[in-house]
Amino acid sequence: xxxxxxxxxxxxxxxxxxxxxxxxxxxxxxxxxxxxxxxxxxxxxxxxxxxxxxxxxxxxxxxxxxxxxxxxxxxxxxxxxxxxxxxxxxxxxxxxxxxxxxxxxxxxxxxxx
Amino acid sequence: xxxxxxxxxxxxxxxxxxxxxxxxxxxxxxxxxxxxxxxxxxxxxxxxxxxxxxxxxxxxxxxxxxxxxxxxxxxxxxxxxxxxxxxxxxxxxxxxxxxxxxxxxxxxxxxxxxx
Numbered sequence: 011x012x013x014x015x016x017x018x019x020x021x022x023x024x025x026x027x028x029x030x031x032x033x034x035x036x037x038x039x040x041x042x043x044x045x046x047x048x049x050x051x052x053x054x055x056x057x058x059x060x061x062x063x064x065x066x067x068x069x070x071x072x073x074x075x076x077x078x079x080x081x082x083x084x085x086x087x088x089x090x091x092x093x094x095x096x097x098x099x100x101x102x103x104x105x106x107x108x109x110x111x112x113x114x115x116x117x118x119x120x121x122x123x
Numbered sequence: 124x125x126x127x128x129x130x131x132x133x134x135x136x137x138x139x140x141x142x143x144x145x146x147x148x149x150x151x152x153x154x155x156x157x158x159x160x161x162x163x164x165x166x167x168x169x170x171x172x173x174x175x176x177x178x179x180x181x182x183x184x185x186x187x188x189x190x191x192x193x194x195x196x197x198x199x200x201x202x203x204x205x206x207x208x209x210x211x212x213x214x215x216x217x218x219x220x221x222x223x224x225x226x227x228x229x230x231x232x233x234x235x236x237x238x
Contacts, residue, residue, distance in 0.1 A: 097165060114165055
């Protein structure tokens, strides 16, 4: 059962900033929040990961409020090649501390010219 | 440095047959996880291997089994194939199985079609 909720789809235009918000009300204390990008018939690609506050890398920013019950992936100035499915996920740590990813259905982002 | 590799790329089988999919992890990674992704859905966790043993398992029947070799490569075996097993099978590797922050790197997947 997915532990995250995110919009099914979003539309944007080239050059705009896109913010995708994810809800994870039952996030555990030791869970990190990770975002992946996936193109059709390819494996998911890691975008960014964070625990709290703000994380930024060369492709995106991740904003996490203090209660950690949600997070927002921000993609600055999207291009057509950013059209993909974006997954927000939290981990699931087993009793032996092993770690697995639980994917939801993702957000299908369509970037228009 | 090669990333995660999977073979074969595509595979067509008939109902009742058995299939073996292979995965080589990214260099330096010792943990391998397998996922099944049906068309239009997110990947579903099958199981994870670390130190040649299955560590965690998702909600998949015993028809799905796996193995990890001393070089950390892994195989996914599916017996008695059903039409519903048609999917993209993804392998992901990570550097250790003991840290909750591990980033998992995915391979390109194997597209299995069951007729």
